[in-house]
Structure formats: C-alpha cells, structure tokens
Amino acid sequence: MPFHATAGTFLGVADTLWFVLLTVAAVAGVVWSLSRRYSLMMAGRKGVVLDRWGERIRGVLVYFLGQRRMFLEPLPGIMHALIFWGFLVFSVRSLSMVIEGLTAGWELPFLHTGLGHAYLLTKDSFAVLVLVGVAIAAWRRLVTRPARLEYSPDAWVILGLIATLMVTDVLADGARIAAGVPGPWAWTPASAAVGAWLAGTSQAALHTAYTTAWWLHLFALYVFANYLPYSKHFHVYTSLPNVFLRSLEEPGKLAKMDLENIEEGTALGAAKVTDLTWKQLLDLYTCTECGRCTVVCPTTITKKPLVPRDLTIALRDHLKGSAREIIGDPGHTPGTPSRELAGDVLDPEIVWACTTCRWCEEACPLFISYVDKIVEMRRHLVLEKAEFPPEAEPAFRGMEVNGNPWQLAPETRGDWAKGLDVPLASAGDFEVLFWVGCAGSYDDAGKRTSQALVKLLRAAGVKFAILGSEERCTGDAARRLGNEYLFQTLAAANVETLNGHGVKTIVTNCPHCFNTLAHEYPDFGGHYEVKHGTQLIAELVAAGRLRLTAEVHRELTFHDPCYLGRTNHEFAAPRAILGSIPGLTLKEAPLSHEKAMCCGAGGGRMWLEEKLGTRINQTRMQQLQQSGVNDVAVACPFCAVMVGNAQQELGMESAQTVDVITLAAQALARDGSQPNAGS
Ligand code: SF4
Ligand code: SF4
Structure with a gap:
C-alpha cells in the first residue's frame, strides 16, 4: 500500500x-x-x-x-x-x-x-x-x-x-x-x-x-x-x-431593584434559579471547580456551611437538573422550576453566612461572582418571605425608625461633637461634608475616631460640616442583608438631605458608608466626590497642609478593611499616614493588602450572631499576629469592633486596636504649628 x-x-x-x-x-x-x-x-x-x-x-x-x-x-x-x-x-x-x-x-x-x-x-x-x-x-x-x-x-x-x-x-x-x-x-x-x-x-x-x-x-x-x-x-x-461579559460596574456596587415597576408574578430577588440573570447562569456553566474561591473564603475557613465552589456547583447542578422543567422536552412543556433556591436547593444558613468580602470573586480566574447572587437570594427571603435571622430584626427596625441599627435616639446622633463646635451643614459655608456614619456617631471607639478627624480637618484648615441629626444610616447593611426596600428608603432620604445642602464632596471614616455613598447613591440621584478619611488625610499630609511631627512610639500591624481595600482598591492611603508618623513602626501580616481576610462584619453580619463554626474575627486576629505584633491599626469602625473583640476573646489583654485617623491626630505637631491652623 x-x-x-x-x-x-x-x-x-x-x-x-x-x-x-x-x-x-x-x-x-x-x-x-x-x-x-x-x-x-x-x-x-x-x-x-x-x-x-x-x-x-x-x-x-x-x-x-x-x-x-x-x-x-x-x-x-x-x-x-x-x-x-x-x-x-x-x-x-x-x-x-x-x-x-x-x-x-x-x-x-x-x-x-x-x-x-x-x-x-x-x-x-x-x-x-x-x-x-x-x-x-x-x-x-x-x-x-x-x-x-x-x-x-x-x-x-x-x-x-x-x-x-x-x-x-x-x-x-x-x-x-x-x-x-x-x-x-x-x-x-x-x-x-x-x-x-x-x-x-x-x-x-x-x-x-x-x-x-x-x-x-x-x-x-x-x-x-x-x-x-x-x-x-x-x-x-x-x-x-x-x-x-463580566460586570464592569464598581465591584462594591449592588444592582438597584426597580421596586416601582414590578410585574405581577415576578419574584422579588431570586426565588428560583431562573430569577438569576442569564449572565449569572453563564457563571454557573463556567466554574472549573478549581476551589480558588473556597480556600480564601472566611466562612469556609471558619467551618461554616458556605463553601463558595460548592454553592456554584449546587446551583449549576440544580439548573441542569431542571432543564426539562425549564426549557421542556418532547412531551414536557417549558415552565419554571418547582424548587426554590434558598430552602430547597441551598440551606438558608449558606445564604446568610456570606460577609460580602469578595475575596472569592478576586480569586476566581474566570470572574465568577458571588455577592450579587447571594444578595438576590437574601432579597427574596426578606422581601417576599420575611425569613431572616431574628437578630436582623432589631437592626432593621432601628434603621427604619431611628435611622441607625443600634436603635438609639436620632436626635442624639450629633452628641459626639458636643463641645467641639462642629458646624452643621444647615448653616452652609462648608467645602467638605463629614459623613459621620452610625458607628462614628454612636459607638465609643467610632466617636473617638470622629473627634480625631475633626481635629485633623481643623488643623489642615478644611472648611467642613456635619449633618448632625439630619444624617441617617446609609443603609449598607440593610441592602446587603436583602432589605432593599429599607435601603432605598434610607438612600432617598439621605440623597434629598445631601442635595438639599448642595453637598459636592464627602469624607467619611467608614468604608461601608464610603462604598455606598460613592457607588450606590448615584443610582438615587446622589453624585458626590467621596473620600475615605484616610484618603483625605493622606492627601493633606502629602500637600503639606498637615504636619504629623509628634512621635507615637508604637509597633502595629494594619488590617485592611474589605470595603476600602479589596473592593475599592485603597491600600496606600492608610499606610502613607502610618508611614508619616514619627516613631511608629508598621509590620505587615502575611495576609494583608488584597489578601487580607474579612473581620466578619461585612454584608450585615455585624448585626447577626455567629453561631456556626469558629469565629471569623479570632481567625483574622491570629493571622494578624503573624506580623509579630499584637496591636492593630484599623480604618473601619466595624473592623475596630471585631478585631478589638477578638483580642479580648483570645485573652490578649495588653493588645490594642486603634484607628489610623486617631493615630494621625495623636501625631499632630504638639506645638500647634500646623501650616493651616486657624485658616
Ligand atoms: S464574599 Fe467572602 S464570605 Fe462571601 S462567599 Fe465570597 S469569600 Fe466567602
Ligand atoms: S474560583 Fe471560580 S472557577 Fe474556581 S471553583 Fe471558584 S467559582 Fe469556580
């Protein structure tokens, strides 16, 4: 041949x-x-x-x-x-x-x-x-x-x-x-x-x-x-x-629900798998089961039932298994799947465990998302079924009635500023609106950080004001816990107030407020330049408007907040401030910057009990200890609470958690010789 x-x-x-x-x-x-x-x-x-x-x-x-x-x-x-x-x-x-x-x-x-x-x-x-x-x-x-x-x-x-x-x-x-x-x-x-x-x-x-x-x-x-x-x-x-087709929206932004035009028969949030978008379903097809999302997830690490890869596989298998119900076959008419996601396909504990830290999303080589799907399932549970962890109820009620999740009196919101002669936005004549946030207004450590920022803004000669009792919770936690009605109510009220005062620039110490004001309020008519406190202070120091000359002899590590770091890509500003304080030594933990694990408070988890597995905040504190020091600098009032609690729970009596802004205020030139003092 x-x-x-x-x-x-x-x-x-x-x-x-x-x-x-x-x-x-x-x-x-x-x-x-x-x-x-x-x-x-x-x-x-x-x-x-x-x-x-x-x-x-x-x-x-x-x-x-x-x-x-x-x-x-x-x-x-x-x-x-x-x-x-x-x-x-x-x-x-x-x-x-x-x-x-x-x-x-x-x-x-x-x-x-x-x-x-x-x-x-x-x-x-x-x-x-x-x-x-x-x-x-x-x-x-x-x-x-x-x-x-x-x-x-x-x-x-x-x-x-x-x-x-x-x-x-x-x-x-x-x-x-x-x-x-x-x-x-x-x-x-x-x-x-x-x-x-x-x-x-x-x-x-x-x-x-x-x-x-x-x-x-x-x-x-x-x-x-x-x-x-x-x-x-x-x-x-x-x-x-x-x-x-990956989303090019800001990573921390959740999609707005059109609550005014809901067609009859349409589920609020994701009840069934077909209530996810087709791109979210394409995500399910695309998962390679590599587990990169899973090894970084704080809930998986602390032995909770949420394992990101398994969640995707469960949804994908359910989708494929429901093909006959959904698209029909010879002898079968197309329809909707009979099983609901949260409850039938997934244990609701899985849906509630997520801290929305987004490390899974950053780790995934194929841009498969988690937070949007999880929040859609939470929306269905909260808005249609009123099924949510009982601890969320007082937080929801507090945000709705008092404008803060602690249920504290709204008229005392500005009490932290008593004696500081802080101007109110209603008096006009300000360039920057200091958005204090609920923690900055009511939590003791948060109040100290608010007072420190006031001191710094004054020293730099920034003309600023606060809303006082006009300010309400941004609704970040409500939204991430699935209560989109409550979030939209708060957002509308806040935007009306901010726009009414002609606010153009906002500074806030809370990364959650920062993310919501910067990326989510534009959907409600609120368009502002928003800076985190560390960003503004770092800029003022770099511009020579603030001199941090008093020595602060401390060795600290820094815990990156998820909503400032991984989600909003700000890693440099807090470190620039810490680096400009004489006498202060920053020791990085191996898991820092993009790899920093969540403290456990995000996604509204701040208001929920952590009943399953081990505690996320303790695991995070143990990771931070690998820096060689026990004192932790933070840039988020919720991280401050979680890390501070972890130090106590772990018996680290002498360890301290301190906000970067507070440290900067301590380092202000003690002779009062600020370049812009009194301007
Ligand atoms: S967002 Fe964070 S907590 Fe939620 S699944 Fe992803 S890694 Fe886990
Ligand atoms: S990292 Fe992405 S591809 Fe890998 S298992 Fe997780 S979702 Fe699937």
Whole structure:
C-alpha cells in the first residue's frame, strides 16, 4: 500500500463516507448540546449591560488569552497556561486534520511559507508542552493532592483525551517522516524525533501507524467536543464569553431593584434559579471547580456551611437538573422550576453566612461572582418571605425608625461633637461634608475616631460640616442583608438631605458608608466626590497642609478593611499616614493588602450572631499576629469592633486596636504649628 502525505489520499470511498458521517454526528451532537445549554441559560432574567467594548476586549486579552489570574499561583498557572495555549494552537491543527480527511491532498495553504514554518514549530513545541502540562496536572492529582481540588473522574477523562490528541499528532507526523514523505519537517522537531524512533519500520506498518493516529486524533477530538458540555470542563466553551461579559460596574456596587415597576408574578430577588440573570447562569456553566474561591473564603475557613465552589456547583447542578422543567422536552412543556433556591436547593444558613468580602470573586480566574447572587437570594427571603435571622430584626427596625441599627435616639446622633463646635451643614459655608456614619456617631471607639478627624480637618484648615441629626444610616447593611426596600428608603432620604445642602464632596471614616455613598447613591440621584478619611488625610499630609511631627512610639500591624481595600482598591492611603508618623513602626501580616481576610462584619453580619463554626474575627486576629505584633491599626469602625473583640476573646489583654485617623491626630505637631491652623 503506497504511503501518502495526507489522510484524504488514503481513505477509500467507504472510509470517507464513515468519516463524513462521524463528523456530521459529532458536529450535530455539539450543536444540540450547546443549543440546549443556551436555551437553559437564556431562561434567566435580563441584566447584562454590553458597554465599554475596549475594556472588555482588553479583559479578554489579559485574563482569557493572557491567563493573568491563573498565575496568582505559579505552578497551576503554568500548567493551565501550557494546556490552554496548546489548545488554541491545536484547534488549527485539528481543524486541518478534519479537512484532510474530507479533501484528498489538502494541507494548510500557508504551510510552506515562513508563517507555516513558525506555526509548525509552535504546534510541535506545544505538543510537548501540553504533555508537560498534563503530567503536572496528573502529578498534582496523584501526589501533591491540593485540598482545594475536586477529585472526580471527570478530570482524568479530560486529561486522557488531551494527551491522546497530542500523542497522536506527533505520531502521525513522525510516521510520515519515517516513511520519507517530503515536507517541512525541519520545523517539527518533536515529530522528527518520533520519526527517527520509527526509522527502519516497514512502509506498511508506518502507514498503519499514521492512519491509526489520524483516526484516534479525530475520534478523541469529537469525543472531547461532545463531552465538554456535560463536564466541569464546559468552561472550554464558556470562559471566553464569561470574561468578555463580566460586570464592569464598581465591584462594591449592588444592582438597584426597580421596586416601582414590578410585574405581577415576578419574584422579588431570586426565588428560583431562573430569577438569576442569564449572565449569572453563564457563571454557573463556567466554574472549573478549581476551589480558588473556597480556600480564601472566611466562612469556609471558619467551618461554616458556605463553601463558595460548592454553592456554584449546587446551583449549576440544580439548573441542569431542571432543564426539562425549564426549557421542556418532547412531551414536557417549558415552565419554571418547582424548587426554590434558598430552602430547597441551598440551606438558608449558606445564604446568610456570606460577609460580602469578595475575596472569592478576586480569586476566581474566570470572574465568577458571588455577592450579587447571594444578595438576590437574601432579597427574596426578606422581601417576599420575611425569613431572616431574628437578630436582623432589631437592626432593621432601628434603621427604619431611628435611622441607625443600634436603635438609639436620632436626635442624639450629633452628641459626639458636643463641645467641639462642629458646624452643621444647615448653616452652609462648608467645602467638605463629614459623613459621620452610625458607628462614628454612636459607638465609643467610632466617636473617638470622629473627634480625631475633626481635629485633623481643623488643623489642615478644611472648611467642613456635619449633618448632625439630619444624617441617617446609609443603609449598607440593610441592602446587603436583602432589605432593599429599607435601603432605598434610607438612600432617598439621605440623597434629598445631601442635595438639599448642595453637598459636592464627602469624607467619611467608614468604608461601608464610603462604598455606598460613592457607588450606590448615584443610582438615587446622589453624585458626590467621596473620600475615605484616610484618603483625605493622606492627601493633606502629602500637600503639606498637615504636619504629623509628634512621635507615637508604637509597633502595629494594619488590617485592611474589605470595603476600602479589596473592593475599592485603597491600600496606600492608610499606610502613607502610618508611614508619616514619627516613631511608629508598621509590620505587615502575611495576609494583608488584597489578601487580607474579612473581620466578619461585612454584608450585615455585624448585626447577626455567629453561631456556626469558629469565629471569623479570632481567625483574622491570629493571622494578624503573624506580623509579630499584637496591636492593630484599623480604618473601619466595624473592623475596630471585631478585631478589638477578638483580642479580648483570645485573652490578649495588653493588645490594642486603634484607628489610623486617631493615630494621625495623636501625631499632630504638639506645638500647634500646623501650616493651616486657624485658616
Ligand atoms: S464574599 Fe467572602 S464570605 Fe462571601 S462567599 Fe465570597 S469569600 Fe466567602
Ligand atoms: S467559582 Fe471560580 S474560583 Fe471558584 S471553583 Fe469556580 S472557577 Fe474556581
């Protein structure tokens, strides 16, 4: 039997017919599976804004093609990148092999040009590199066995198919090289090595090796393509659109519910899986089960039932399992799933455990979100079913009736400023509105921080004012606990007050207030320049308007608040202040900046009991102790409470928690010689 350069020349009529049938069946199978998945996904609600195309395309280049988030862990990053980039290169190769089978003598049109040579070299190199990636993956699954991975047979099926694709590729070319088929083989070193190994083999055996490798390659490719929609590796299809369609909103901003135009029969929040948006359902398809979200989640770390990856898998399995109910089948009419999410699919404890710290979202290489889905489920529980942890009730009532979750008298809101002669916004004549917040108004440590900020603003000559009893809770906790009605009521009232006083610039010591005022109030007509206290003070120090010259002899570590750091990307300002205080030494904990774990207070958890697992604040304090010091600087009144409590609970009698703003006020030049004092 003569040996030929490409497959089509050796396939007889019957073989070609079989190959055509196999190809048609494979393509039809993929199209059918993808169309089912697509219909299921589109049963979700609308809610995708397709804007900022440049940023989206950049995101695809950096995060999809460039795999940036994968490299946060070097070895798995390299492993995945080798396989992924090899997959891209081999998609051209595999397609050309299909065409070879259908068209006698066909080959890539540019094969004998410089581009073709570069492609062959890349392809052949990646055949080896992908096998290296597969070997690393197998090593991790068999030997190192990281705790975050899921050990299902699925991964072995996929690794086996990928390895088959690579081995059959170099074997096919190696057989051709050994058979003396002319070609640009100088550019295929791996195949040439296989060819050298096969040298001396009979032409008939080489022909059999070639045809077997070719059939196996195509068969593996078709099985791979059809298997993906039913495996966790469906992300091979969905990760590109998921990265492209990721939300470009501010990370700390929650979507506004249109409470005035709710259609009859529409659930408030997410009751069923189809109440999530189709992009949120695409998230579910895209999860690779890598567990990166899970190893950083404070609730998982402290043994609570919320395990982010498991939540996504549970929702995904429920979605797929409800396909017949949702999109129908022969004999089944499409409808809505019978099971609710919170209660039927998920234990409500899972839904209430989240602190909205967003570390899971930052860790996920594919931009899968959690906070939005969890808050949607909370919205349904609170707004439709009035089912929420009983401790939330007094906080809700306090925010509704008194304008603060402590249920303290609203008229005493400004009492912390008694004797300080702090001007009220109602008197006009101010440049910056100091938004004090509930903790800054009522909590003892928070009040000290408020007083310290007043001292600093005065020293810098900033014309500021407060709202006093006109201020109410921003509603951050209400919103994150799912009480969107209450949040919107508070937001509307506050925006009316702020706009009524012509407020343009706001400073606040609370990162939760900061996030809500800056990113969520614009949806309610409130557009302000909002600065966190540490940002404004750092600016004033840098501009020479504040001199921090008095020595403060302390060694401290700094706990990054989630809503200032990870969510609003401010890591530098508090450190700049601490760094400018003479005598103060900052010692960083290993888990700091983007990696700082939540204190446990976010997402409205400040107002809930922590009954399950161990305590998040204690775990966080133990992490902070790894800095080598016990005293902690904070930049959030809720972190101050949680970290301070942890120090007491852990019996760290002499340890202290102190706000950065308070430290800055202590460091003000004691001779009163501020550059702008009295201006
Ligand atoms: S936001 Fe934080 S607490 Fe919630 S699931 Fe993600 S990592 Fe866990
Ligand atoms: S959500 Fe993201 S980080 Fe978590 S398991 Fe899935 S892919 Fe991995």
